Amino acid sequence: MTDTPHDDGARGRIILIILVCVAIYGVLGTRLVTLGLTPAAAVAGPAASPLDEIQAARPDIIDRNGEVLATDLVRASLYAEPRNILDVDEAVEKLTTVLPEFDPRSLRRDLSSDRGFTWLKREISAAQRERVHDLGIPGLGFLSETRRFYPGGSSVGHIVGHVNIDNAGIAGLEKTIDGQGLKALQSLGLARKGQSMAPVELTIDLRVQHAVRDELLRAKERYQAKAAVGIVLNAKTMEVVAMSSLPDYDPNQPAQSLDEKRMNRAMTGVFELGSIMKTFTLAMALDSGVANLNDRVDARTPLVIGKHKISDFHAKNRILTVQEVFKYSSNIGTARLAMLVGQERQRAYLKRLGMMAKMPSELPEGARPLVPQRWPKITVATVSFGHGMSVTPMHAAVAGAAVLNGGTIAPPTFYPRSEAEMANVATRVISPRVSGMVRDLFKLNAAEGSGRRARVPGYRVGGKTGTAEKVVRGVYADDKRLNSFLAAFPMDDPQFVTLVVIDEPQPAEGEQYATAGWNAAPTTANIISRIAPMLSVRPHFDDGVGQLADLGTR
Amino acid sequence: MSARKARIAVALTCAVVAVGTGAGVFILKKDAERDAKAIGELNRKIAAERQRISELRAEWSALDHPVRLQDLVERHADVLDLAPIGAEQIVTAGRLVTAVRAKREEVSE
Numbered sequence: 071m072t073d074t075p076h077d078d079g080a081r082g083r084i085i086l087i088i089l090v091c092v093a094i095y096g097v098l099g100t101r102l103v104t105l106g107l108t109p110a111a112a113v114a115g116p117a118a119s120p121l122d123e124i125q126a127a128r129p130d131i132i133d134r135n136g137e138v139l140a141t142d143l144v145r146a147s148l149y150a151e152p153r154n155i156l157d158v159d160e161a162v163e164k165l166t167t168v169l170p171e172f173d174p175r176s177l178r179r180d181l182s183s184d185r186g187f188t189w190l191k192r193e194i195s196a197a198q199r200e201r202v203h204d205l206g207i208p209g210l211g212f213l214s215e216t217r218r219f220y221p222g223g224s225s226v227g228h229i230v231g232h233v234n235i236d237n238a239g240i241a242g243l244e245k246t247i248d249g250q251g252l253k254a255l256q257s258l259g260l261a262r263k264g265q266s267m268a269p270v271e272l273t274i275d276l277r278v279q280h281a282v283r284d285e286l287l288r289a290k291e292r293y294q295a296k297a298a299v300g301i302v303l304n305a306k307t308m309e310v311v312a313m314s315s316l317p318d319y320d321p322n323q324p325a326q327s328l329d330e331k332r333m334n335r336a337m338t339g340v341f342e343l344g345s346i347m348k349t350f351t352l353a354m355a356l357d358s359g360v361a362n363l364n365d366r367v368d369a370r371t372p373l374v375i376g377k378h379k380i381s382d383f384h385a386k387n388r389i390l391t392v393q394e395v396f397k398y399s400s401n402i403g404t405a406r407l408a409m410l411v412g413q414e415r416q417r418a419y420l421k422r423l424g425m426m427a428k429m430p431s432e433l434p435e436g437a438r439p440l441v442p443q444r445w446p447k448i449t450v451a452t453v454s455f456g457h458g459m460s461v462t463p464m465h466a467a468v469a470g471a472a473v474l475n476g477g478t479i480a481p482p483t484f485y486p487r488s489e490a491e492m493a494n495v496a497t498r499v500i501s502p503r504v505s506g507m508v509r510d511l512f513k514l515n516a517a518e519g520s521g522r523r524a525r526v527p528g529y530r531v532g533g534k535t536g537t538a539e540k541v542v543r544g545v546y547a548d549d550k551r552l553n554s555f556l557a558a559f560p561m562d563d564p565q566f567v568t569l570v571v572i573d574e575p576q577p578a579e580g581e582q583y584a585t586a587g588w589n590a591a592p593t594t595a596n597i598i599s600r601i602a603p604m605l606s607v608r609p610h611f612d613d614g615v616g617q618l619a620d621l622g623t624r
Numbered sequence: 625m626s627a628r629k630a631r632i633a634v635a636l637t638c639a640v641v642a643v644g645t646g647a648g649v650f651i652l653k654k655d656a657e658r659d660a661k662a663i664g665e666l667n668r669k670i671a672a673e674r675q676r677i678s679e680l681r682a683e684w685s686a687l688d689h690p691v692r693l694q695d696l697v698e699r700h701a702d703v704l705d706l707a708p709i710g711a712e713q714i715v716t717a718g719r720l721v722t723a724v725r726a727k728r729e730e731v732s733e
Contacts, residue, residue, distance in 0.1 A: 102649050107656070130678070138685035144675050196676050221685035280690035528711025600708060609711035 127216060128237060129247065130269035131230050133276040134311075134486070138269075139222040140230050140244070140321070146199040146214040147192045152183050154209035161207045168201045169194075218244075220321040225280050228334035229272070229313060229433070229484065232321040241327060243270070243484060245434045272484050273309035278302060281600040283314040286570070289593040290316055293575035293584070299336045300571075300597065301467040305475040305564045307492045308468060308482045310431075311605070315339075337429070338437045340460035341571065344538025345586075346470070346556040347456030348404045351411070352396055353473045353508050354419040357500040360410040363507055365392050367403040375448045380405050383537070396511045397519040399535065401455045408454030413445050416453070422499045423469040423479065425461050430481040437462050456538060463554070467569040470556045474512065474564045477505040513561045524557055524591040526599045528609030532564075533557030533594060535586035540574070550574050555590035559598055565607060570594045 131140040155161050158181045166172050169191065180188055190210075194202075199212055218233045220226070231242015239245040247270060286298040302312040315335040319326035326332055333339065355361040369390045372381040382400050395403030408416055420426055428438045440460035442449050452458035464482060472479035478496035487495075500508075512532030515521045521533040536554040539546040554571040558564035570590045577584045602609070686692070697706050715723070 099645070099649075102653075105653065107652065130681075137688065138681050141678055141682045141685075143679060143682060196672060196679060200672060219682055221682050221689060223689065223691065225689070225691065277690050280694070284691075284694065526711065528714075599711070602711070603709045603714060608716075609714050611712075 127267065128218065128233070128239075128244075129267040131243060131247075132269045132271050133222075133226075133274045133279075134272065135275060135277075136271075137222070137276045139226050139272070139274070139276070140218060140220050142216045143219045144196070144214050144216055145193045146196070146212045148190045148194055148199075148202060149211055149213060150181060150188050150190050151209045151211070152181050152185050152188060155181050156208060158182050161209070164205045164207060165190075165202070165210075168205060169198060222276060223322065224318050224320045225276065225283055225314070226274060227319045227321045227327070228315055228336070228435075229274055229279075229310075230321060231433075232324040232327065234324075241324075241435070242321075242433060243272070246432050249434075271486060273304070273311060273486055274313075274484065275311050275604065277604050278601045279312040279314060281604070282312040282597055283316070283318075285593055285596045285600065286314055286316050288596075289570075289572060289575075289589060292578050293572060293589045295572045295575040295589075297331075297335055297339075297573040298571065298593075299339070299463045299569070299573075300593075301336055301463055301569045302597075302601065303467050303471045303482060303567045303569075305471045305558060305567045306489055307487045308471060308480045309487055310482050310484050311566065312601075313337075313464075334433075334435055335463065335571070335573075337431070337433060337462050337464045338435050340437050340440050340462055341552050342457050342460050342538050342541070343463070343466050343554050343571070344456040344536035344552065345399045346466055346534050346536035346554050346569075347459075348396065348399060348454070349473060349508065349511075349534050349556060350419070350423055350425075350469055351404050351408050351416075351454040352392065352511065353500050353504060354411050354416065355392070355407040356507055357419075357504040358411055358415055361392050361407055363392050363510075366390070367392060367395055367400075367406050369395070369400045369402040369406075371402075373402045373405050373451065375451055378448050378451075380451055393511065393514060396534075397515055399520060404455045405451035408450050409447065413447075413450050416450055417445060419499070420453075422497070423472060424481075425459070425465050425469060429462060429464050429468060431464070432484045436464075439465060456536060463569055463571050466554070466556060467567060470558070470569065471564075471567040472499050473505055473508045474558045474567060475505065476502045509558075509561055509564065512558060516557075516561070520585075520587040521555070521557070521591055523587055524555060524594045524598075526559070526595050526602070528611055529598055529602050529607065530560040530562065530610065531557055531595065531598055532559070532561035533591065535591055537585040537587075551584060553584070553586035553590040555586055555594045557594045557598070559602065560607060560610065566601075566605060568594055568597060570597065 127142055128140075130138055130142070132138055158178060161181055162174055162178045165177060166174050172190075177190075180190070202210065203212075216237060218237060220230060220232070222230065227242075229242055231239060231244040233244050234240045239248040282300040282302060286300045289295065290298045298316045300312065300314045301310070303309070304311055313336050315333075317332050319329070319332040321327075356363070361367075366389050369382065370387055372379045374380075380401050382398070382402055384398050386394070386398055386400065390398065390400055390403050392403075392407070394400070395407065411419070417426070425439055426441055428436045430436075439462065442453070442458055449458055468479065468482050477498055477500040478492075479499050480492055480496040509532065512521075512534060513530070515534055516525055516532045520535040521531075524531050524533045534556050536556070538552045538554075539548055540550040540552055541547070542550055552571065552573055553575055554569065556567070556569050558567045570593050572586075572590050572593065575584050575589045578589065581588055697704055
């Protein structure tokens with residue numbers, strides 16, 4: 071045998087072919103091994119329909135005790151693809167054992183057809199879904215839809231808000247949650263059904279919320295009022311513990327929210343709140359140093375400014391001390407004090423108390439106060455006792471908490487906030503010393519003044535009434551009133567501040583008066599006696615024997 | 625001759641190795657498939673269970689709602705005889721001890 075060039079060529083080609091074959095099989099082999107070794111998680115279970123994956127989910131909303139206020143409910147619907155059903159008889163037989171409400175004949179007809187898709191049953195329960203799934207019939211499947219459900223119902227409607235048909239929040243905290251990046255998560259596909267999302271915890275206490283709402287409902291009926299608002303704030307952290315505005319709406323029936331009467335008056339209604347604003351005038355007079363508690367103010371004759379005359383409702387027609395101005399709710403005295411404070415400082419104080427701008431909070435809803443454009447002397451006087459300027463009840467409650475808690479203010483919040491966090495965001499409005507004086511004034515007013523009917527044994531409630539005449543067609547009507555009561559408890563170191571506003575109350579049966587001391591104050595007392603034990607406020611009796619004597623008889 | 629034997633031996637070894645790895649990979653793949661199915665099934669069950677839990681929690685919240693409870697208490701007032709707690713019913717442990725002691729003395733007298 072001799073080596074020829076011809077042979078060389080053949081050998082080269084053979085080697086080339088072998089190499090190519092080895093390479094190809096090598097690639098196939100490696101691919102096979104890698105496929106075999108891929109983590110199994112990549113393969114989804116056979117039952118998960120693609121629609122399960124794209125449905126956006128929302129986090130639950132819970133109250134401070136973990137009660138669910140809003141949650142996603144999944145409703146599965148059963149469909150069939152008759153074309154893909156292999157054994158119709160078997161399918162019918164098995165299905166009717168699980169869902170006995172099916173009529174076998176019509177079911178057989180449905181499944182024997184040549185259609186590609188047909189609904190068998192809409193909205194089946196999770197248990198039924200599981201059982202149908204376990205039958206393992208090919209050609210059956212589920213489509214599921216998420217529906218938002220609000221177990222809290224009307225009680226918390228204004229706070230949690232509601233979602234639209236696409237499950238996007240359009241009111242209340244639902245809208246806020248969307249704004250906080252949930253939408254981005256959903257569009258990235260990170261917020262999906264079946265994945266647990268951390269629930270959103272609120273400061274609301276459902277029990278307190280209900281107690282407030284229940285008492286407001288009774289008050290509204292008893293005094294035949296048009297509307298009622300109740301707010302409970304944690305005085306130290308400005309957390310909103312309860313906020314109710316009647317009439318309210320059920321977020322499970324969002325169409326109700328379109329009714330203008332059902333709007334959230336606590337944050338979107340602005341009112342001339344009347345005498346409770348005297349609290350702030352006195353606080354600024356004391357804080358700016360123009361007056362002391364025992365200074366005398368002339369309230370002998372009505373105060374005349376230009377063509378306007380300011381007079382008192384419970385006119386004493388004598389010289390009053392600053393304490394008495396508060397106790398007798400003297401318009402003349404308050405106006406005189408405000409004029410001593412002066413226009414500029416009055417506006418600066420009101421601004422620091424948050425009354426000149428929309429009250430910032432997590433709720434998207436919120437009204438701007440109606441602040442007079444010009445601020446002449448008469449405005450200084452009227453604003454001092456709560457007329458000529460309209461704010462939301464939330465404004466008044468927050469400002470009230472600020473002047474009573476030691477003098478610091480922060481925006482109200484629906485998300486938990488500790489006292490340390492409060493210290494970081496709070497700003498000072500008045501000095502702690504003056505705040506103590508305001509507390510004394512509140513105590514005095516509940517002991518001897520217009521707030522007597524707000525007293526609750528053991529809880530040292532202090533408060534200020536406000537009876538404002540409403541403006542009807544440009545003039546103040548003396549039969550249409552807006553009554554309010556700003557209170558705090560326990561008074562020596564207020565932990566909670568409450569504000570009750572009752573719109574156009576009538577005298578209750580057997581009573582003659584319809585001023586705030588007769589309706590807003592007793593309503594506040596009812597609320598506090600119910601909520602104080604829930605809020606773990608320890609009762610305290612000055613004599614110390616009330617409890618013991620009572621225990622002895624039990 | 626020995627060269628041929630060697631070649632046959634090499635071919636046989638190759639064949640055995642090929643069949644062996646093939647079978648190995650096949651079994652591995654089947655195992656992986658089975659596991660994947662099991663995991664998918666478990667995931668589905670977990671999701672269903674979670675859904676069930678959140679449904680139950682929602683139901684509990686609806687049942688535990690103060691509006692419903694108050695309604696029930698009012699309706700069955702004659703049997704339950706419940707009243708709201710009053711401030712005078714809340715005492716510190718110290719005071720309770722004093723009260724109990726006083727009561728005991730009263731009884732013994």
